[in-house]
Amino acid sequence: MYYVYVLQSKKDKSLYIGYTRDLKRRIAEHSKGLSTYTSSRRPYALIFYESFISQKDAKHREEYLKSGWGFRSIKKLLKYSLEM
Numbered sequence: 001m002y003y004v005y006v007l008q009s010k011k012d013k014s015l016y017i018g019y020t021r022d023l024k025r026r027i028a029e030h031s032k033g034l035s036t037y038t039s040s041r042r043p044y045a046l047i048f049y050e051s052f053i054s055q056k057d058a059k060h061r062e063e064y065l066k067s068g069w070g071f072r073s074i075k076k077l078l079k080y081s082l083e084m
Helices: 023-031 055-066 068-077 079-083
Strands: 002-009 015-020 044-052
Touching (some): 015 023
Antiparallel strands (some): 002 015
């Protein structure tokens, strides 16, 4: 399985979107500051994920969610949890 995930920084409420084959390992890496892009915005909370059988499908979904329309759609989908 492959996972597309959304993390929210507890520091500044920013979102990070990524994909991985091992969700627990990847979140642990973000939490430990091993990811260059996310290390300065730690700690993070996992607020959303989707699973895919195909790596290609997961990568396309990640790219879409990082695009303008995709980012707006994920923010709208997660609006309730982001306001809490």
